[in-house]
Amino acid sequence: MSNQNNYRFQVNLSGMINILSNHLYSNPRVFLREVMQNAVDAITARNQLETDYQGKVHIELAGSGANSTLIIEDNGVGLTEEDIHEFLAQIGQSSKRGEAAFTGETTFIGRFGIGLLSCFMVSDEIVMVTRSAKGGPTLEWRGQPDGTYSIRTLETDLSAGTKVYLRCKTGSEMYYEPQELERGLYYYGALLPYPITFNDGTSSKVINDYRPVWIQEPDLARSNREEVLQYGERLMGEQFRDFIPLRTASGRTGGIAYVLPYAVNLNAKRSHQVYLKYMLVSDKAENILPDWAFFVKCLIWTDELQPTASREHFYENERLEEVRDELGEAIRSELMRMADYDPDRLQHIIQLHALSMKALATEDAEFYRIVHRWLPFETTYGRRTLGEMLKEHDHIHYTLTLDEYRQIIHVASAQSLLVVNGGYIYDAELMALLPEVNAQVVTERLLPEDVSMSFTDLTPQERKEYYEKTRLADMALQRFRCQIQLKRFKPSELPALFTLSKESSDLRSLEAAKEVSTDTLSSILGSLGSTMQQSAYSTLYLNLDNPVVGRIFQPGSEEMMQVAIEMLYVNSLMMGHYPMNKQEMAVLNQGILRFIEWGLSAGGKGDSL
Amino acid sequence: MSTPIDPEILALYREALELPDSRTKVELLEQAVRIADHQGHIEAGYMVRSELVEAAIFSGYPRKAMIHYSWMLGQYDQNPQAYNQHNLLWSYKWIFVNAIDFPEISREQLQELIDDMRVRYQAAGYSDRTYYSNLYTLHLYVGELEQADDYMKLVLQLPRDQMSDCSACEQDELVDHYIILGRHEEALQAAEPILQGTMSCTTVPHQTIASLLLPFYHLGRTAEAENYRSRNYANIASNRDYLQSIGEHIGYLTHTDPFLGLDLFERHADWLIDHESALEAMMFSMHVAGLLRRLSKETDVHYQIRLPMEYGYTGDKADVGALADYVLQQALDTAARFDKRNGNSYYTDRIHQYIRGTEAIN
Incomplete structure (x- = not known):
């Protein structure tokens, strides 16, 4: 122990101030918060000494523009010389000593040392005149941004409290504007339980005149x-x-x-x-x-x-x-x-903030139970609340994804099938949870291929009649892992419905990526694809109620059958914004040429298919 | 030079950026990619994919991430000046680590992948630290624990660089390492800065805390586990990327509150239906099987397990024992695929060992 010498390392104060103003505090305006906080802390401290004491803070602006001086005065506990050395001279030292200041509960908000330093952002010198409530002389402290300070004893005896003088630093004029100051004081101190007065040089007013x-x-x-x-x-x-x-x-x-x-x-x-x-x-x-x-x-x-x-x-x-x-x-x-x-009021909030309500509902079944009937969803009937849906349905279908919803929306609407778009955030989860909070309702996830359940099947007679042609059509698309189903469905304007499983959609992206990727990754994608093949299929439902499809399946159209089916397929891809691979692009190009050729050889009479 | 990007793509892209990682975000970006590809707009496709890969990784869609990353890497090689190399190489780590989760990807392919990654890192001036760190992960997850240990020590000796995982992630890996080796005390010690909140990132502390619940329990520190459990659950409950973590909650609740564990299983069973990571699904099923075995000992309860239709279990929903067998078989089937790929019996053994451990509960 005897050999131990203690040294103190030097901190560059102007560097510190720079760090504070640029990093710790979001903007120089906060100096006002810091001086207010010091005043508030001083009042709190005095309150602990004298119970029947009424604190007050007075702020005065003298001069204007570059010659402004701001005086912040409180009638708080004040400082003795010892306090000054301890609190002001050591950065990071709080008016409550030790660890507690940083971790535990403290009566004081501010950390005196750091707080006052922020004033150097707007003033080149800080002058503080203070007298402790515990007695002693009135002291004047002058601090410079280079970290030096002086203290002298004043002759006059002030009443207990502290006054801080800040002189406008060049370039900081805006922080000394009276309106700016008044606004800032109100902003920081509106709720304080004792008067904050501000004198802008001409008149004086209480900032926090009204406290609800x-x-x-x-x-x-x-x-x-x-x-x-x-x-x-x-x-x-x-x-x-x-x-x-x-x-x-x-x-x-x-x-x-x-x-x-x-x-x-x-x-x-x-x-x-x-x-x-x-x-x-x-x-x-x-x-x-x-x-x-x-x-x-x-x-x-x-x-x-x-x-x-x-x-x-x-x-x-x-x-x-x-x-x-x-x-x-x-x-x-x-x-x-x-x-x-007050259900109207709640409804109003839900209308505006459905997302917030849904976020809570997914976490909290009880809340979901209470509000579920007002939550809005996108459905094939338009935007509907659950309450509206439940009036007419006790069985609600929903899709898991946006993509699945888009695949079926036309058909589902035409069939008056109520389907909720579960693709938006929280919606599928809420649909899945719904039966738990409302036992009267059943919800079921709908896959695009499920919509076809409501399609009208062919009669046994028709099935026989179209058997060979259907096989032919099916063969045309086999190389695209797409199967044909011949049905009748609404709307009849729709010639075909293309559905594909999630895997199929992923497999399409996978194959597109394989075409451009590196050898290593292409080989890996090949392995990933191999396990997806079985479940990755797409289906093209052809609508026999549609006149064009009807004609494709008429006798005598065998020659164009394959091309027509292929074109319906690539057309469905384009309608669904599915990027086409090289093979599909080739089909499209050849198909167009074939049709032009047929059109020309038919004498260009414009006879439609 | 470049053609302007379709407003519809931009609208989807912006809408997606406003969302947290989720299925919806992934889907919006996929849709934007589809339009970009449809129009043959490669730069737009690349821009959207770089978001998509990240969102897919952090929302539990590793396969989608690999698919779209492969596309990006191919495009980058054709036109390296056009894209940001640092970001691309950063994402490569995710791709490699996630590739381990797919049993259909062979050891040779994994080796090729990590070699390719190493060459690219070296060419860009990054150190081998990330390479070794990923080798460590590889050995840890194929069940070669001694080699993993060696690589872990090697990694810790090398200086970090710009490609290193954030320190919270590295610490989490270390915790994981000790848990897998069954060194619970060390795991908790290593987790201290994470539990204190001094180290955190997107996935830390969430996945760390979930993985520590059982170690806490085994060390008799249940009070601490309880202290973290519900808050941790709230943080992971809505992101299917945490399937394995939910499994770890179920594993812990098997001991302390099995009926709450059952509740969690019912709530999250639908994540399994099309979850892309076979490894996470397997670990989840393992914990569930243990739980159901435990519940089947309650002879005075009439069960009616609630499961989504697509879950695939067609047996009697009142027969918890039968459901336990079904779930265990699911886990073991996947384990067999992994073991075949890895050339050992690590996962099969681990599952059997875990189930034996839960049988001992009264």
């Missing part, structure tokens, strides 16, 4: 609807029309979840405005609500969560998890309550 009762008791928000909506607009700049009050069981976290008046997509940034001890810490907190709750934007106040160093997130810990679950539960139970007492 429902901040303490979120449930009271219900009876102050207009006020809550206006408050939301003022703080978040958006016009909301609906909201849900939030409150955890302990009462330590509360808030208002404003329902977004427009639809948002799943990957939209969730940015909630969060107040810690009534001081804004973040306007883009993402992780404070469950993932499914992306249809609301929240004002949240809490005294139990720990912000990260940038103050823009909260530490992912057990506490946050509990709070998140409880806030989620508050939203969920309000939605469930609406289902009973």
Whole structure:
């Protein structure tokens, strides 16, 4: 031990400030948050010493433009010389000592040292005049961005508290604009429970003149609807029309979840405005609500969560998890309550935010049971809610994929078959889960080939009559692993329905890839393809009710049979946007030429097939 | 120079980018690819496929990923200046690792694939670390555990480079390694930075935590397992890429709450119907078979197992024992295919050993 010498390594302060302003803080405006936070922390500390004490913060702007000086004054606990050395001189030191400041619960939001440093982003010198409530002289501290500071004792005795003077740095004029300052002060301090006054050099006003009762008791928000909506607009700049009050069981976290008046997509940034001890810490907190709750934007106040160093997130810990679950539960139970007492309002929310509701419903069967009848789906009858569907059907078909839905939509619509497009996110899952929450209904996944079940079969007489021709047609497409089925179905304008299994669709892509890929991968694709062959088939249903198909199957058309069938096949591929392989392209080209030839040799009379 | 991309392709592409990894995302991109191919627009086809390959890998469609990656690599070789080499080589790792999951791909083909990958990495100036790391994965999953161990040690000695997996993924592989070797204490120790949340990525900690549930249980640390279980489940429940992880939940619940395990099986059985990874499906079935064996010992319960029609089990849904046999046979059939490819009896033995382990439960 005796040989041990302790040294201190030098930190380049201007470099640190650069890092802070460019990386830690999202923008220089946050200096205002930091000085406010210091003031709030000082008031909190004094409150612990004197119970009948009323805190206040006064902000004054002197001069204008490049000559502006900003003075931030609080009547908080103030600092002794010892405090100054300890808190201001050591970066990372908080006003509460030791580990607890970083991990556990602290009474103070700020980390004094770092907080004040952010002022160097807008001022070349920081002057602080302070006097401790515990007594002692009035002190003046001057800090420079190179990391040096001086302290002197002032003759005059001020009352306890702290004043910070910031002089506008060249290029920072915009941060000293009175409107900008007023807006910022309101933004950060609107919910503070003691007056924040601002004097712009001509007149003085209280920034947070009105503090609603429902901040303490979120449930009271219900009876102050207009006020809550206006408050939301003022703080978040958006016009909301609906909201849900939030409150955890302990009462330590509360808030208002404003329902977004427009639809948002799943990957939209969730940015909630969060107040810690009534001081804004973040306007883009993402992780404070469950993932499914992306249809609301929240004002949240809490005294139990720990912000990260940038103050823009909260530490992912057990506490946050509990709070998140409880806030989620508050939203969920309000939605469930609406289902009973205010169904129109719920319906309105679902119309706008179906995706969010579906996300929750897939996770939560009870919620799904309550709201299922209002959830909308795309169906062969158009956009329908489950409730509308259930009025007329107790058996609902759905496809698993968009592709399968597109294959059958024309035929299914023509046959008045109700099919839900399960290809959109959550929809197939919800369809599969539906019987669990509503025992009256059966749901069944529909494969494209299942639609053909409702097709009219040929009569035994017709079957015999068309037997040879059907075989001929089938042979024409064998090399494409496609089989022919001759049926009658609606709509008669549709000559053919082409269906292919998922494997078949994958096999088509696989073969296309094999044509262009490297030897190694082509060989691997060959192996993958070999196990797909058996299940990979496609079917071309030909509609005997269609006049053209009818004529192809008339006696005397044998000569064009093969080409006509091949053309119907490639035509189906094109209609379905299926890329054609080399063989299919060749068929198309030859087919066109053959038809031109036939057309010309028929004398160009335009006699259709 | 290049022709503009069809607005319909762009619309599908943008719609897909707004979605999390999911079947819907994969399908939208497939549709965009189809239109691009239909129009013969190779650059559009390449652009959409690079998203498609990633979405397919992370949504549980490894076969689709391999198909479309093969196309990209072919196009790249024909016109290397036109495309981003780094991204293409990065995805190659996914393709190789996922190829191991298909028993129809032979050892020779896997070797050729990894050799091709190595040549391309070397030519681009990347070190052999990724090559060895993938060799490690190969040996681990074909059941050559000693060789895997050797390669793991080699990898840890080499400096990381731009092609290395993220540190969270590497740590997860290490955890996996210890679990497969049955070294549970070491697995939990290695998992510490992941459990603490200091290491994470797209799939970590989700797959790590799922794989640790049984080790936690075997070490008598059930309270910790319970602490992670439900939250972890919520994170994996909607992505079929986590089929094996759901299986691991079922394996754990077999011991602690078999009826909840049954609930999970019923909920996720439909993932099996057209799941592309034979390996994941096999591991899932193994855990389910163990669970059903366990449930068949409850003589006073009248079962009515809920399964989708396409699942393929046509027997009596009240007879859990028969269903257990069916599911076990599914797993063993796949295991036989893997063992044939791998030239050993590793997976068959592992499944039998696992089932014996669950028989011991009272």
